[in-house]
Amino acid sequence: MFKYSRNVSPHPQDTRQLILDTALRLFEERGYAATTMRAIAAEADLSPSNAYYWFASKDELVQAFYNRIQDDHLDRVADVLEGRGTLAERLSAVEHGYLDVIGGYHGFGGAFVSTALGSAAANPFSDESTRPREKSIAIYREVVAGARPAVPEKIRGALPELLWLCHLAITLFWVTDTSTDQQRTRRLVDATVPLLVPLVRVARLPWGAAAADQLQRALAIVMERSVV
């Protein structure tokens, strides 16, 4: 592995990665609250001002981490999204893939979610989170679009955002899951995914269109936060 020191000039993007990697390692080892930006810089063998150039605050590290998680999640489930399967099969694979990706970060997951909730910038609905949020919602759009049998058109508009919100709820559950390897969260995914079947079935009923419209109205209120 390439060794950085103050005497070489690595590619800027590498420096950014190095800081993030170092930060995640220290959060794991020492806890989120106890890890300062100065300590991260020292551990990465960088001057504090260099580290601050890349991340003005720990909030911005949370953002970058959130962004990386989405990239890793997409990498992990790309095959599933390109393949075929029922809506339930695809969603199950995508959620379990996500739990694989975040598994190593459980030690400071709670601190990250706390930060995200307590910060106007770092929360998943903020303007600043637009990029990672859009990446994540795009995964659920693919889950819906590629499902066979096809998802009824009535519910196709609302479903990706609904699934993304459920995905956030699963993340919250995972954060406080104290079971070994967060197996309880896995069980929750397995018990929740089959609820898609009656949901889609309702969309096919004559009165399903009105229910889907109402769902879309509720989702619009949640999601409009992201454009305010």
Added chain:
Amino acid sequence: MFKYSRNVSPHPQDTRQLILDTALRLFEERGYAATTMRAIAAEADLSPSNAYYWFASKDELVQAFYNRIQDDHLDRVADVLEGRGTLAERLSAVEHGYLDVIGGYHGFGGAFVSTALGSAAANPFSDESTRPREKSIAIYREVVAGARPAVPEKIRGALPELLWLCHLAITLFWVTDTSTDQQRTRRLVDATVPLLVPLVRVARLPWGAAAADQLQRALAIVMERSVV
């Protein structure tokens, strides 16, 4: 109003109330993180050891606050629960009543939720939170039990816990709601409550029993945390 000083011996329960009232006022004025137990004691004109006798930590204050909110919520909606109305009418009144109760605490709501998520003891699923949690779920049991027309039996078991979880989600939304007087949360309640109608309608369909059973299985995994 009764003035406390070190020279009188108020009823113990009054001291506890005084500390909690003082803490909530300081959280509002100075922020949650910046308010120490020592500062709360000083402001309440109590010795630190006396304050620590009642609340070993700010975590315990969060617990007590959570408990008070449930009592105030029940007081506020007692008439609704004793009266009659449709399921949607009752739920709407109960949620808006809740938003009335918590309205004054928006300034530090985020800090409280962060604490609750970051703490094994203070989160709403913990053993320590059993009393306030049960109080809150009991409200949703009443919402369901008193609804006319009666809620189909198939869904009567699962519905109170489902509504309570939605109520937690509404609270999370409220915490990060930056709209004036959190009007966006009011609108979200108004857009979400009508979704009860298709939910109940599904429970009346022949395949509704299987869907209700699946829902109950998912809820059981969420709620079992509370007894672990």
